[in-house]
Amino acid sequence: MRWNNLSEKPVYANPWFRVQLADVELPDGRHLDHYLIRMRPVAVATVVNEANEVLLLWRHRFITDTWGWELAAGVVEDGEDIAAAAAREMEEETGWRPGPLHHLLTVEPSNGLTDARHHIYWSDRAEYAGPPQDGFESERREWVSLKLVPDMVARGEVPAANMAAALLMLHHIRLG
Numbered sequence: 001m002r003w004n005n006l007s008e009k010p011v012y013a014n015p016w017f018r019v020q021l022a023d024v025e026l027p028d029g030r031h032l033d034h035y036l037i038r039m040r041p042v043a044v045a046t047v048v049n050e051a052n053e054v055l056l057l058w059r060h061r062f063i064t065d066t067w068g069w070e071l072a073a074g075v076v077e078d079g080e081d082i083a084a085a086a087a088r089e090m091e092e093e094t095g096w097r098p099g100p101l102h103h104l105l106t107v108e109p110s111n112g113l114t115d116a117r118h119h120i121y122w123s124d125r126a127e128y129a130g131p132p133q134d135g136f137e138s139e140r141r142e143w144v145s146l147k148l149v150p151d152m153v154a155r156g157e158v159p160a161a162n163m164a165a166a167l168l169m170l171h172h173i174r175l176g
Contacts, residue, residue: 017038041075041085045101047122055071055072087101
């Protein structure tokens with residue numbers, strides 16, 4: 001039941017993504033024009049402290065007009081190591097510099113439309129470096145108890161699937 005991407009042609013491009021039109025051959029031999037979005041990798045990071053609190057950002061997403069808890073995230077720059085990008089994003093968006101990062105998981109948030117991969121990392125320590133450079137990214141930053149995570153996800157307070165998956169995984173790892 002494999003679909004084969006026979007060719008792609010560009011429709012639109014900018015520094016963050018490319019829209020492509022693919023000629024896809026279905027298992028029965030029919031062809032389908034399918035739009036897809038090619039994206040740069042995304043690096044995500046957070047820290048869990050000794051009290052099993054996770055550092056979160058409360059932010060608004062204008063596209064869906066929703067508020068929710070998220071982890072610091074951003075695109076990986078050309079030639080940048082993914083873990084280094086995750087650490088950079090965390091410090092820029094929260095003001096906290098993480099200790100050694102551990103890979104938590106990699107997710108494909110919408111693999112029927114895009115090739116986006118979100119690489120999520122965490123640390124068990126961080127040091128405060130000062131106010132966030134990208135303070136406009138969130139309304140506030142807070143340490144939230146991991147034991148609250150499942151109920152927060154169930155109430156829709158963590159609307160992004162990648163963030164919900166990461167927080168539930170951290171909850172499992174730390175509180176089992």
